[in-house]
Amino acid sequence: MTTSPRRYHITTFGCQMNKADSERMAGILEDMGFEWSEDPNDANVILYNTCTIRDNAEHKVYSHLGRQAKRKQEQPDLTLILAGCVAQQEGEALLRRVPELDLVMGPQHANRLKDLLEQVLEGDRVVATEPVHIMEDITKPRRDSTVTAWVNVIYGCNERCTYCVVPNVRGVEQSRTPEAIRAEMAELGRQGYKEVTLLGQNIDAYGRDLPGVTPEGRHKHTLTDLLYYVSDVPGIDRIRFATSHPRYFTERLIKACAELPKVCEHFHIPFQSGDNEVLKAMGRGYTQEKYRRIIDTIRDYMPDASITADAIVGFPGETEAQFENTLKLVADIGFDQLNTAAYSPRPGTPAALWENQLSEEEKVDRLQRLNHLVGIKAAERSQRYFDRIEEVLVEDRNPKDPTQVMGRTRGNRLTFFSSDIAQLKGQLVQVKITEVRPFSLSGEIVEVRHPVTV
Ligand code: SAH
Ligand code: SF4
Numbered sequence: 083m084t085t086s087p088r089r090y091h092i093t094t095f096g097c098q099m100n101k102a103d104s105e106r107m108a109g110i111l112e113d114m115g116f117e118w119s120e121d122p123n124d125a126n127v128i129l130y131n132t133c134t135i136r137d138n139a140e141h142k143v144y145s146h147l148g149r150q151a152k153r154k155q156e157q158p159d160l161t162l163i164l165a166g167c168v169a170q171q172e173g174e175a176l177l178r179r180v181p182e183l184d185l186v187m188g189p190q191h192a193n194r195l196k197d198l199l200e201q202v203l204e205g206d207r208v209v210a211t212e213p214v215h216i217m218e219d220i221t222k223p224r225r226d227s228t229v230t231a232w233v234n235v236i237y238g239c240n241e242r243c244t245y246c247v248v249p250n251v252r253g254v255e256q257s258r259t260p261e262a263i264r265a266e267m268a269e270l271g272r273q274g275y276k277e278v279t280l281l282g283q284n285i286d287a288y289g290r291d292l293p294g295v296t297p298e299g300r301h302k303h304t305l306t307d308l309l310y311y312v313s314d315v316p317g318i319d320r321i322r323f324a325t326s327h328p329r330y331f332t333e334r335l336i337k338a339c340a341e342l343p344k345v346c347e348h349f350h351i352p353f354q355s356g357d358n359e360v361l362k363a364m365g366r367g368y369t370q371e372k373y374r375r376i377i378d379t380i381r382d383y384m385p386d387a388s389i390t391a392d393a394i395v396g397f398p399g400e401t402e403a404q405f406e407n408t409l410k411l412v413a414d415i416g417f418d419q420l421n422t423a424a425y426s427p428r429p430g431t432p433a434a435l436w437e438n439q440l441s442e443e444e445k446v447d448r449l450q451r452l453n454h455l456v457g458i459k460a461a462e463r464s465q466r467y468f469d470r471i472e473e474v475l476v477e478d479r480n481p482k483d484p485t486q487v488m489g490r491t492r493g494n495r496l497t498f499f500s501s502d503i504a505q506l507k508g509q510l511v512q513v514k515i516t517e518v519r520p521f522s523l524s525g526e527i528v529e530v531r532h533p534v535t536v
């Protein structure tokens with residue numbers, strides 16, 4: 083057993099799913115009596131919650147891990163844990179590669195950290211990567227924010243996009259019940275949280291694995307039904323959800339978002355490519371025309387809605403003309419923000435084995451051209467906020483200027499203004515926008531508004 087003081091450190095890589103898992107694992111460690119340490123060098127349990135979506139994400143993990151493995155040679159009572167997607171992908175092989183590692187645990191095992199760590203503290207080296215039914219959360223997460231919170235609604239992904247490791251590392255879709263989701267949100271509301279983001283890799287798949295069909299033959303529990311079901315949780319003023327898949331996105335969902343006052347007018351719908359041939363090779367299951375129709379329908383119902391997405395450039399075989407179709411889609415739609423990436427071949431995915439890979443130079447060149455356009459379009463989109471009064475939920479102090487606070491508009495634009503965080507944290511305020519930048523805004527407070535009540 084380690085001796086006191088028992089301090090833990092977690093570094094999280096990757097997506098919101100990993101961040102949510104880290105918060106639950108931190109909650110478990112605190113329940114076990116560990117205290118948070120900002121500096122990994124002061125901790126006796128170090129957990130890396132890892133991402134393997136692209137090659138560079140995976141490499142980052144190994145460089146962090148290498149440093150602590152060295153430290154362990156002088157301090158043998160240090161416990162080193164590798165959790166998350168790299169752990170799932172590499173499994174047992176990691177124990178051989180890094181002899182200092184004590185525990186390798188896949189994302190499906192996050193809620194089992196206490197059991198696993200107890201085995202380690204008894205002297206075992208442990209690997210937990212077998213597929214399991216995810217246990218309902220039995221512990222309270224230690225959340226990073228006191229204003230906004232993530233709530234998982236569906237784990238895993240049943241899609242088979244030809245470039246993507248997620249289905250391999252996150253397993254099959256497992257939806258939580260609407261009752262469990264609502265109960266978690268109600269508890270958040272009681273604790274003073276104001277905004278909830280419902281999470282799933284493919285959130286439109288929510289409920290497909292739950293029992294029950296409607297008389298019209300639909301699944302009884304869809305994302306749309308879930309939004310109606312949780313839309314009146316007391317205390318929660320804003321509801322967001324991510325990530326949406328164009329293949330399953332419905333007009334019913336759009337209607338619900340337009341109707342429900344707490345659901346924010348922000349849609350994160352990755353399109354990945356603007357070219358139908360490339361979309362087909364990716365196995366995405368929609369055309370660029372269908373994607374455009376979805377955005378048109380959203381804008382019919384909610385003309386001011388924010389649209390964000392992810393896109394990949396340099397997919398195997400992508401020609402210059404096909405890449406230009408992506409540029410064209412980006413120019414036509416005008417995204418508020420776009421996460422872009424150069425295609426990275428991943429182990430265990432079909433596209434990694436294809437022979438028509440592009441050169442790094444070509445991929446980097448396309449990425450730069452796309453990013454340039456993204457900046458221009460985002461700046462154009464920001465213009466519409468100028469001189470407008472926006473509702474902002476105050477989250478924190480501006481880390482770069484303590485005289486300012488920061489929050490987000492309903493459309494998810496980061497907004498800064500001068501004020502005192504002690505007074506405004508967690509409040510919805512009206513802010514007049516006086517300055518716009520491509521991805522953020524600045525303004526002046528007009529009034530503090532009382533939250534939506536139901
Ligand atoms: N479930 C979401 C995205 C999950 S991964 C969806 O279906 O859209 C987040 C983003 O990483 C993806 O949208 C994609 O743009 C990017 N990505 C995934 N695999 C990649 C790879 N092999 N190379 C480059 N980018 C990748
Ligand atoms: Fe990956 Fe596709 Fe699943 Fe998204 S939908 S997580 S891109 S396999």
Ligand code: F3S
Nearest residue numbers: 096097133134135167
């Ligand atoms: Fe990365 Fe795993 Fe998320 S691979 S993007 S942390 S699901």
